[in-house]
Amino acid sequence: MDRYATMFEGLNEKNQGAFVPFVMIGDPDIDQSEAIIRQLIESGADALELGIPYSDPIADGPTIQAASIRALDNKVTVDECFALLKRVRNDFPEVPVGLLLYSNLVMAKGISGFYEKAADAGVDSILIADVPIREAGPFNAAAEEYGIAQILIAPPNATEETMEQIGEHSKGYTYLLGRAGVTGAETAANIPASELIERLNAHRCAPPLLGFGISTPAQVKDAITAGAAGAISGSATVNIIADNLDKPASMLAALGEFVGSMKAATQKD
Numbered sequence: 001m002d003r004y005a006t007m008f009e010g011l012n013e014k015n016q017g018a019f020v021p022f023v024m025i026g027d028p029d030i031d032q033s034e035a036i037i038r039q040l041i042e043s044g045a046d047a048l049e050l051g052i053p054y055s056d057p058i059a060d061g062p063t064i065q066a067a068s069i070r071a072l073d074n075k076v077t078v079d080e081c082f083a084l085l086k087r088v089r090n091d092f093p094e095v096p097v098g099l100l101l102y103s104n105l106v107m108a109k110g111i112s113g114f115y116e117k118a119a120d121a122g123v124d125s126i127l128i129a130d131v132p133i134r135e136a137g138p139f140n141a142a143a144e145e146y147g148i149a150q151i152l153i154a155p156p157n158a159t160e161e162t163m164e165q166i167g168e169h170s171k172g173y174t175y176l177l178g179r180a181g182v183t184g185a186e187t188a189a190n191i192p193a194s195e196l197i198e199r200l201n202a203h204r205c206a207p208p209l210l211g212f213g214i215s216t217p218a219q220v221k222d223a224i225t226a227g228a229a230g231a232i233s234g235s236a237t238v239n240i241i242a243d244n245l246d247k248p249a250s251m252l253a254a255l256g257e258f259v260g261s262m263k264a265a266t267q268k269d
Helices: 003-013 030-042 062-073 078-091 103-108 111-120 137-146 160-169 196-203 217-225 235-243 248-264
Strands: 018-026 048-051 099-103 127-129 153-154 174-177 208-211 229-235
Touching: 003 127, 018 030, 018 208, 018 248, 030 078, 030 248, 048 062, 062 160, 062 235, 078 099, 078 111, 078 248, 103 111, 103 127, 103 153, 111 127, 111 137, 127 137, 153 160, 160 196, 174 196, 196 248, 217 229, 235 248
Parallel strands: 018 048, 018 229, 048 099, 099 127, 153 174, 174 208, 208 229
Antiparallel strands: none
């Protein structure tokens, strides 16, 4: 079952793009994290991109770093993250779920062993932030073995060679960077020209989702207008969690409102 293909097909029929929120599994603790993830789905998220807590997230800005620290302070483990994902998958069998994480987390359990556990938990895709395409061979092989889409990143200044490699190996979706640097809602995305998306399409890359710096419905709409298949919002989502740590009910309500407004912006004219 290719949940991404099914999702994109259904959205195309409704003339919509995808809205994909990111949160850190285990933030602020494992029980509240599960409630958050369920809220995101129930509020209209088309798919999820989820992090696993790590002590040195080099591609992330301070917001997502803080989310990792909160989870690690609560002793959240990789095995607990997979157990949570399995529970969510049982209740939401059709929603695509992707992981965005770092190579040390994968290699600590052995690449094949990690991908096997991910597949067993119902994970659809894995993006490893610190592994360039030229070093992705062992991860691609494990992804192929266990039926997981290995997500590749298309930077704003991607060369033709990079585009060719993405076209050859990408599955699920292509993570299109809205700007260079680390994650964060503080710096807005520079919505790429449609020319870049056209280049991805010319190389038959998996549908592009725009990420990094997406924090408002207007930015989601601009991404869709530029030709992206959807948008990913991480730091803006995580900021809502950080702002409501002592108010769990308010946190869930605010997350629901945010997802609803972002999803509404995916409707094409």
